[in-house]
Amino acid sequence: MTAHTPRERSGHAELGRRLAAAGVLAPDWAPAFADVPRAAFLPEVMWPFDMAAGTSVAVSREGDPAGWQAYADADVPVVTQWDDGAHSGREPGRVSTSSASMPSVVFRMLADLDVRAGDRVLEVGTGTGWNAALLAHRTGAGNVVSVEVDGAVAARARGALERFGAGVRVVHGDGYEGHPEGAPYDRVIVTAGVRRVPFAWVRQTRPGGLVVLPWGTDYGNGDGVARLTVARDGRSAAGFFTGPVEFMKLRAQRLAPVVHGEYVTGGPEERDASTTELTENALLGERFAPQRFAVGLRVPRCQHVVAERRDGSRPVWFYGLDDRSWACVLFRDGASARVWQSGPRRLWDEVEAAYRWWEGEGGPGYERFGLTVSADGQAAWLDAPDRSWPV
Incomplete structure (x- = not known):
């Protein structure tokens, strides 16, 4: 040697x-x-x-x-x-x-x-x-x-x-x-x-x-x-x-970069606007926060991009990978976050529901989640394989 x-x-x-x-x-x-x-x-x-x-x-x-x-x-x-x-x-x-x-x-x-x-x-x-x-x-x-x-x-x-x-x-x-x-x-x-x-x-x-x-x-x-x-x-x-x-x-599984301009088109009339009480820290946490992992498990074929924080605000974008659905949540210091959604899927609704599910399960860490792989596909689960869903 x-x-x-x-x-x-x-x-x-x-x-x-x-x-x-x-x-x-x-x-x-x-x-x-x-x-x-x-x-x-x-x-x-x-x-x-x-x-x-x-x-x-x-x-x-x-x-x-x-x-x-x-x-x-x-x-x-x-x-x-x-x-x-x-x-x-x-x-x-x-x-x-x-x-x-x-x-x-x-x-x-x-x-x-x-x-x-x-x-x-x-x-x-x-x-x-x-x-x-x-x-x-x-x-x-x-x-x-x-x-x-x-x-x-x-x-x-x-x-x-x-x-x-x-x-x-x-x-x-x-x-x-x-x-x-x-x-x-x-x-x-x-x-x-x-x-x-x-x-x-x-x-x-x-x-x-x-x-x-x-x-x-x-x-x-x-x-x-x-x-x-x-x-x-x-x-x-x-x-x-x-x-x-x-x-x-x-x-073989790299994702092509999302082209923002191919998603966000048209005028304000094509977007649903709302607000959410979910906070930036709750949704994002730290880099490897388990809620990010959990939301990804529950919201299939969706990519999220966290933009830089500027002037007390941070936008987080969500892009559907099978259609041109998109959503954006704008977190702002001292105010409710604003939300915009467009396309066949209501991606923010899916993301918020996934977060609430994770929260309702006690905020599980990575170690409570599991994966099953077979010739027919793969499924994620929480705590035991009998609580699974396809991913």
């Missing part, structure tokens, strides 16, 4: 101590963390997310080795590709399309996977190869197959894994189809946000095996980590969510 300098080992060890103190790095994953540093899989030029600046910044290992190493050993996400590889130069591109996830997220998901020595694992989304190398350390060489849709990303990861001696097979292909040649797997882990779970992942997992993936709705970019157990008959998989995350979306 690759040798590392004392400086690299020092920063990596400190990250491990912080993750362990936070309860993220479980003792059984500590050996893999110690032996498989993220730095061994990061490119020479990368774009870590600077928490203080609130943006991605370019850093070069050649130009700023200390800064590069500090970010490699920080609990921050690192973009490694922009715009599906069409980007060039050091400035960030338009859309981040491949990355190394925050170490805290990586180890939370690995803990959910409950992988053991000798388990056969399919990973969908190779990225840098770090996650696959951690899995190979735990399961043993030859037990991990990783599928990556981007040929250039797959080639870089394959090279990094080979140099490290990780013993992972990297397949360039569409992970949406899984990798039937290696099935059945004991575990499947997905490192891209998913909106509709392909049944191929369930079919390629043995009965009693686990599928762990970031899943969410069209409502927003946020995801919840779903931990699904495949049924004895192999005809379905179900399980609870374990907490919030946000991942780049599976390329």
